[in-house]
Each structure stands twice: as structure tokens, then as C-alpha cells.
Amino acid sequence: MKLRKIKNYFLLPLVALLSTFSLAAQSPIEVEAFQEQTAMGVMPYLEVTAVADQVTLYDMVLNRGNCPAPWADYGGQLKKPRTLTYGEQTKLATGGKCNLREVLFKTSQGDWIFTFR
Incomplete structure (x- = not known):
């Protein structure tokens, strides 16, 4: 009986941990x-590819707001949201004077952060 209790203490957290991994959301882009x-001259760009059936890009925040996003106005709102279907791509300029380390995309399927070296 004592062995069963010990086994249950280990089994329950393991099942919970594995369930968390299987429920993790996948980025739509x-x-x-x-x-x-x-x-x-040399210009930095981002190429965004939809990997969901349909996703709308609402906003792009570069380096936690420390770099201007040329395709957005001063308030950070897109001049025009972009909707992509599965496999469709768009090329976005990121501005010439930024050492791009991180980009946050606000989409119709949540916010997604991507990092670069």
C-alpha cells in the first residue's frame, strides 16, 4: 500500500506536466x-509566413518598442492590418538603424514573440 501511494505522488505530476506540453499553442506564423x-544600402526585413489557415497581423513591436516599426504609425497601430492565409508570405521592413533582437506580433490568434541572434 505504501508503494502505491509513492507511485501516485510521482505519476500525477508527470501526467500533469505532459498534458501541459500537449496543450501548448503553436504560433500561427x-x-x-x-x-x-x-x-x-543594406536594409533589414522580416519575412512572415502564415502556418494557420488564416491569421491577421495587427501590430509589430520591435525590440520591446525601442525601434520604430516603419509599417506602423506613431501610436504603434498598423496603417493597414494584413491578413494571410496558409503558406502566404509578406515582407516587412524593420528600419535601417536597429539591431533587431526581438519582435512581438499581435495577431488575430494572440501575441507571439520571436527572438534573433
Whole structure:
């Protein structure tokens, strides 16, 4: 009987932990950072790909608000929300003077943070 109690003490937390992992949400977008040579020099961009059936991008916050997002107005609101369907991509300029480390996307399916090295 004592062995059963000990086994239950270990089994219950293990099941709870595994359930948490299986319920974790998956981001509706994938994000890649890259640079592209333009007439104005090398410019940083983000390429956003929808991996959900449909997702709307409402806002993009660069480096926790420490870098301006050119596709948003001063208040941080998008000039025009962008809706993407599965597999569709959009290329977003991130501004030339930022060392991009983190981007937060506010979407129709929640907020998602991506980090870069």
C-alpha cells in the first residue's frame, strides 16, 4: 500500500506536466529576419509566413518598442492590418538603424514573440 501511494505522488505530476506540453499553442506564423541590398544600402526585413489557415497581423513591436516599426504609425497601430492565409508570405521592413533582437506580433490568434541572434 505504501508503494502505491509513492507511485501516485510521482505519476500525477508527470501526467500533469505532459498534458501541459500537449496543450501548448503553436504560433500561427513563422518569422525570418534577413537583409537585402537596395538602392539605399543594406536594409533589414522580416519575412512572415502564415502556418494557420488564416491569421491577421495587427501590430509589430520591435525590440520591446525601442525601434520604430516603419509599417506602423506613431501610436504603434498598423496603417493597414494584413491578413494571410496558409503558406502566404509578406515582407516587412524593420528600419535601417536597429539591431533587431526581438519582435512581438499581435495577431488575430494572440501575441507571439520571436527572438534573433
